[in-house]
Amino acid sequence: MANFTIRDIARIAGVSTTAVSFVLNNKPGVSEATRQRVQEVIQRTGFTPNAHTRRLNLRRSFSFHVVLYWHDYDLFNQFALEIMHGIFQSCKELGYDVTITFVDETMDCTALMESVRSKTCDGVILSQIEDSIFFARLQQEEIPFVCVDSHVKEDPSVPIVEVDYYQASYEAVKHLCRCGHKQIGFLGPATPLELRSATFGGYTDALREEGLVCNPAWISSIDFAAGAAGKYFDKLMDTSSLPTAFFCTGDAFAIDLVRSAQRHGIAIPDDLSVISIDNILVSQFIMPPLTTMTFNKELLGRRAVEVLYSMLSANEYENVTLIPTTLCERSSVKKLSY
Amino acid sequence: MANFTIRDIARIAGVSTTAVSFVLNNKPGVSEATRQRVQEVIQRTGFTPNAHTRRLNLRRSFSFHVVLYWHDYDLFNQFALEIMHGIFQSCKELGYDVTITFVDETMDCTALMESVRSKTCDGVILSQIEDSIFFARLQQEEIPFVCVDSHVKEDPSVPIVEVDYYQASYEAVKHLCRCGHKQIGFLGPATPLELRSATFGGYTDALREEGLVCNPAWISSIDFAAGAAGKYFDKLMDTSSLPTAFFCTGDAFAIDLVRSAQRHGIAIPDDLSVISIDNILVSQFIMPPLTTMTFNKELLGRRAVEVLYSMLSANEYENVTLIPTTLCERSSVKKLSY
DNA sequence: TACCTTTGCTAAAATGGTTAAGCGATAAAA
DNA sequence: TTTTATCGCTTAACCATTTTAGCAAAGGTA
Numbered sequence: 001m002a003n004f005t006i007r008d009i010a011r012i013a014g015v016s017t018t019a020v021s022f023v024l025n026n027k028p029g030v031s032e033a034t035r036q037r038v039q040e041v042i043q044r045t046g047f048t049p050n051a052h053t054r055r056l057n058l059r060r061s062f063s064f065h066v067v068l069y070w071h072d073y074d075l076f077n078q079f080a081l082e083i084m085h086g087i088f089q090s091c092k093e094l095g096y097d098v099t100i101t102f103v104d105e106t107m108d109c110t111a112l113m114e115s116v117r118s119k120t121c122d123g124v125i126l127s128q129i130e131d132s133i134f135f136a137r138l139q140q141e142e143i144p145f146v147c148v149d150s151h152v153k154e155d156p157s158v159p160i161v162e163v164d165y166y167q168a169s170y171e172a173v174k175h176l177c178r179c180g181h182k183q184i185g186f187l188g189p190a191t192p193l194e195l196r197s198a199t200f201g202g203y204t205d206a207l208r209e210e211g212l213v214c215n216p217a218w219i220s221s222i223d224f225a226a227g228a229a230g231k232y233f234d235k236l237m238d239t240s241s242l243p244t245a246f247f248c249t250g251d252a253f254a255i256d257l258v259r260s261a262q263r264h265g266i267a268i269p270d271d272l273s274v275i276s277i278d279n280i281l282v283s284q285f286i287m288p289p290l291t292t293m294t295f296n297k298e299l300l301g302r303r304a305v306e307v308l309y310s311m312l313s314a315n316e317y318e319n320v321t322l323i324p325t326t327l328c329e330r331s332s333v334k335k336l337s338y
Numbered sequence: 339m340a341n342f343t344i345r346d347i348a349r350i351a352g353v354s355t356t357a358v359s360f361v362l363n364n365k366p367g368v369s370e371a372t373r374q375r376v377q378e379v380i381q382r383t384g385f386t387p388n389a390h391t392r393r394l395n396l397r398r399s400f401s402f403h404v405v406l407y408w409h410d411y412d413l414f415n416q417f418a419l420e421i422m423h424g425i426f427q428s429c430k431e432l433g434y435d436v437t438i439t440f441v442d443e444t445m446d447c448t449a450l451m452e453s454v455r456s457k458t459c460d461g462v463i464l465s466q467i468e469d470s471i472f473f474a475r476l477q478q479e480e481i482p483f484v485c486v487d488s489h490v491k492e493d494p495s496v497p498i499v500e501v502d503y504y505q506a507s508y509e510a511v512k513h514l515c516r517c518g519h520k521q522i523g524f525l526g527p528a529t530p531l532e533l534r535s536a537t538f539g540g541y542t543d544a545l546r547e548e549g550l551v552c553n554p555a556w557i558s559s560i561d562f563a564a565g566a567a568g569k570y571f572d573k574l575m576d577t578s579s580l581p582t583a584f585f586c587t588g589d590a591f592a593i594d595l596v597r598s599a600q601r602h603g604i605a606i607p608d609d610l611s612v613i614s615i616d617n618i619l620v621s622q623f624i625m626p627p628l629t630t631m632t633f634n635k636e637l638l639g640r641r642a643v644e645v646l647y648s649m650l651s652a653n654e655y656e657n658v659t660l661i662p663t664t665l666c667e668r669s670s671v672k673k674l675s676y
Numbered sequence: 677t678a679c680c681t682t683t684g685c686t687a688a689a690a691t692g693g694t695t696a697a698g699c700g701a702t703a704a705a706a
Numbered sequence: 707t708t709t710t711a712t713c714g715c716t717t718a719a720c721c722a723t724t725t726t727a728g729c730a731a732a733g734g735t736a
Contacts, residue, residue, distance in 0.1 A: 005722055016686045021724060031684060048455035052399065053722035056390040056691055063437070070423055074619050081419045085408060088440050092449065097458065099401070099437045102426050111430065117386035120435065255623065281412050285593065287625045343692055354716050359694060369714060391693035394721050681734075689726080698717080706709070 004047040013041045024049055055119075063097035064308060065121035067112060069128040070102040073226040075252040078280040079297040083127055083148060086301025094309055096122075107131045116143050123308040125301075126150060130195060144311040148304040151195040156319060159311070161303045164322035165249070168277045168293040169202030173247050175291075175327055176275055177210045180336030181245040185218030187229060187257060188249025195224065199249040199277070218243045222253070229256035237264055244336065248276035251283045251292055258286065258332070269334035279328050289330035295323050342385040351379045362387055393457075401435035402646060403459035405450060407466040408440045411564040413590040416618040417635040421465055421486060424639025432647055434460075445469045454481050461646040463639075464488060468533060482649040486642040489533040494657060497649070499641045502660035503587070506615045506631040507540030510585050513629075513665055514613055515548045518674030519583040523556030525567055525595055526587025533562065537587040537615070556581045560591070567594035575602055582674065586614035589621045589630055596624065596670070607672035617666050627668035633661050 006024075010017045015034060022030045023038040030038075041047075055061045066087055071077050084100075091098045099121060101112055116124065116138070124145040126134060135158050138145045145159075152158040176184050186203050188196060207214060217240040222228040229248070236242070248254035254276035258268050266272050268288055279294035303321045310317035344362075348355045353372060360368045361376040368376075379385075393399045404425055409415050422438075429436045437459060439450055454462065454476070462483040464472060473496050476483045483497075490496040514522050524541050526534060545552060555578040560566040567586070574580070586592035592614035596606050604610050606626055617632035641659045648655035 006724095007722080017723075018686060018725080019684085022685095025724085029684065034684080046455070048452055050394065050722050051453075051456035051458045052390045052394040053691090054456075054724080056388065056394055056693085057722085057724045059691075061390070077419060078619075081415055081422075084438070085440055088438065097437055097453070099435055100422070100426065102423055114386055115389075115435070117384070118389035120389045281416075282620050282623045285620045286623045344694095345692075355693075356695075356716065357714085360715095363694085367714060372714080388692055391691075391721085393693095394723085395692085395694045397721080677736100679735080681732100683732080684730095686729085687727090690724085691722100694720085696717105696719080699715090700713105702711105702713080704709100704711075706707100 002045070004045050006047075006049060009038065009041050009045065009047050012045070013038045059119070061097075061120055061122050062095060063099055063121050064091055064123050064125055064305065065112070065115065066098055066100045066125045066127060067129055067134070068100060068102050070104050071128075072105070073252070075226070075255065075280065075282065076224065078252075078278070078282070080127060082297035083301040083304075086298030087125060087305055088301075089298065090302045090305035090309075094305070096305075096309075103129065107133060109134055109137055113137055113141065116141050122312055125304050125308060127304075144308055146304045146308045146311075148300050151197065159307055159317065159319050159321075161300055161307060161321040162323065163277070163295055163300070164324055165196050165198040165277065166202040167322070168295075168325040169199035169247065169249065170206045171202075171325065171327060172275045172277065172293050173203050173206035174210075176245045176247065176273065176333065177206070177212070179245075179273070179333055181243075181273060182210075182212055183218070183243035183245070184212065184214065185220075185243040185246040186214070186249075187220050187222065187232065187246050187253050189221050189223075191221055194221075196249045196277075199247075203247055215240070215243065218246075227256060229253040230260035233257055233260040233264075242266070242272060245273035245275065245333065248274060251276050251278035251280045251290060254290055254292070254332075255282060255286055258288075258290070269332050273333040275333050277325065284330065288332050291330045291333045292328050293325040294328040295325040299323055340383070342383045344385075344387060347376065347379050347383065347385050350383070351376045397457070399435075399458055399460050400433060401437055401459050402429055402461050402463055402643065403450070403453065404436055404438045404463045404465060405467055405472070406438060406440050408442050409466075410443070411590070413564075413593065413618065413620065414562065416590075416616070416620070418465060420635035421639040421642075424636030425463060425643055426639075427636065428640045428643035428647075432643070434643075434647075441467065445471060447472055447475055451475055451479065454479050460650055463642050463646060465642075482646055484642045484645045484649075486638050489535065497645055497655065497657050497659075499638055499645060499659040500661065501615070501633050501638070502662055503534050503536040503615065504540040505660070506633075506663040507537035507585065507587065508544045509540075509663065509665060510613045510615065510631050511541050511544035512548075514583045514585065514611065514671065515544070515550070517583075517611070517671055519581075519611060520548075520550055521556070521581035521583070522550065522552065523558075523581040523584040524552070524587075525558050525560065525570065525584050525591050527559050527562075529559055532559075534587045534615075537585075541585055553578070553581070556584075565594060567591040568598035571595055571598040571602075580604070580610060583611035583613070583671065586612060589614050589616035589618045589628060592628055592630070592670075593620060593624055596626075596628070607670050611671040613671050615663065622668065626670050629668045629671045630666050631663040632666040633663040637661055 006017045006020050010020045020038055023035050068080055126147045128149050130150045147160040152160050220232045222232050254274050275291050277293040279292045283290035283292055300323055307317050344355045344358050348358045358376055361373050406418055464485045466487050468488045485498040490498050558570045560570050592612050613629050615631040617630045621628035621630055645655050
């Protein structure tokens with residue numbers, strides 16, 4: 001396949017490059033006859049304009065850059081691909097390309113910043129990144145960016161698209177109450193500085209509404225690390241009685257908890273009920289299948305692109321976009337008779 | 339952050355743009371003193387050359403395009419992200435960007451070809467794509483490409499990086515034999531035109547070596563679709579006796595089979611052993627945890643990039659790259675006493 | 677008839693880099 | 707002594723588009 005330029009097309013069609021450019025970009029100022037003739041030559045030659053030249057000229061790259069956090073622990077990488085798919089779909093509709101970078105716990109952002117300064121993207125989507133170094137550097141470069149599925153540490157200047165964790169946790173706990181549970185533990189990070197910290201508010205508000213109080217030993221504040229939930233549970237077994245149910249802030253924690261409980265000979269859900277948030281793939285395959293608050297993962301990506309595009313177009317946009325969750329009932333919650 | 343061009347740097351450092359360009363690209367012909375001075379200005383200003391201009395000039399984009407197949411059925415998307423991570427790591431080392439596209443069962447490649455013709459990538463990596471329309475179009479455009487984790491339908495002109503399915507299936511079946519199994523079924527596609535068809539050879543060769551023969555009813559040829567393995571098993575239960583073990587060509591099939599068997603009241607592994615290939619995340623969480631042939635998923639991506647890069651550099655490269663597998667013993671295979 | 681506007685088109689500048697060719701000055705070889 | 711090579715640098719062309727400014731012809735208006 002020969003390599004045509006706009007000059008070749010112009011020469012073949014017997015017009016100037018300007019005319020061809022106008023036809024390519026659907027601009028006025030070209031007669032219908034000429035337009036047809038140029039179109040025909042473009043069709044025949046299979047000409048596609050060089051993207052780099054176009055980007056150089058327009059000083060826009062028509063691409064968004066996605067930064068993905070790569071977790072050591074498989075279970076935490078679960079829906080990154082679905083978020084990506086959502087991002088891709090929206091970008092496709094807008095005519096944007098998508099480029100990707102993975103970062104790990106070193107949070108090294110030099111390569112990313114190099115890329116941004118070299119103008120290879122018009123905006124950045126940070127997926128599961130909550131390190132303020134990224135926000136600071138991106139703001140410094142004055143490049144639009146959004147966070148998705150990340151905790152932005154109370155910084156209202158950082159636009160974010162995330163799961164409505166408050167609503168999710170509130171609904172989850174309410175569901176436990178509806179099933180007759182009165183002793184409900186909280187497994188997740190209970191400090192406001194952590195990811196998914198909104199869950200603690202949903203949990204306490206739901207308890208308060210039901211007039212319940214919680215044994216402090218049943219409230220955990222654990223790290224995002226493989227096996228952390230299991231360790232917490234081991235310790236709990238040594239030192240305290242058990243609640244009748246646990247609300248976990250994520251399926252990865254819940255799965256960890258379930259396995260740890262089962263090792264201790266505690267039957268789920270007969271001895272202990274478990275509910276959580278995420279509905280990752282594994283959750284439907286473990287025994288018992290997990291009852292969890294589910295949501296549309298692709299929507300996270302789609303909304304992120306929409307927000308970013310609005311920022312570029314100087315349109316109005318919401319600084320916080322929440323994705324709603326719905327209950328996915330499976331078999332890890334027992335209905336208590338009362 | 340101001341927006342400097344190479345001209346600004348040249349002016350500030352008191353040299354020509356050529357000198358700056360030479361410094362940027364580590365080319366000879368610049369005195370050490372000048373080089374230092376230019377470096378200092380670059381440092382101070384935070385200048386990064388415009389990527390589009392560079393790409394336009396060099397007629398290379400320094401990026402690879404990854405095409406990912408998006409499966410309807412979650413279980414089949416399992417290690418796409420890990421392949422991606424491997425691809426990214428290798429690209430990073432080579433200084434290449436990575437852009438992505440998802441395709442679905444419509445196999446629409448117009449957007450991809452547009453992108454290729456507009457020169458936005460120097461090569462394409464097809465992940466889990468086996469449609470010859472892609473090969474044909476890419477060959478037509480004379481753009482280098484590799485397939486990864488795909489079946490290329492006996493076309494030796496298409497470079498491929500894939501799991502050594504023959505070795506994996508041979509080893510898996512040998513393991514079953516070592517555990518005393520003599521009646522071993524095959525669950526997967528048994529026609530040479532399908533993905534992972536090499537598994538059938540490994541299976542039959544291992545059986546032959548052991549002097550075993552197989553009841554044809556225990557050999558399936560099923561589609562890549564959710565629940566297909568389960569349906570096959572349901573039918574088998576109606577019409578035939580069961581082998582003592584099944585070798586499945588993929589964990590998704592195996593999981594489907596296990597669940598179907600369990601619905602029929604057949605205990606795994608006591609009544610039926612199951613082994614397969616992949617070691618997807620779910621496999622360690624189901625009951626019983628799956629014994630399976632595992633491999634380094636990131637390596638698939640890394641090798642794909644290496645092959646593609648060799649093609650660009652006109653270096654030697656292997657047209658077929660096989661990734662070795664190792665046995666991951668868990669609890670789905672029973673040791674028969676004999 | 678003279679003047680203004682619109683239409684359809686083009687020449688040329690601009691985008692921000694890379695690179696081939698060339699130019700003094702100095703050093704080495706004939 | 708003359709010729710040749712090397713060094714450090716610059717000038718200018720080039721990459722493939724978009725866009726501004728302007729021009730000739732046609733049409734409308736006074």
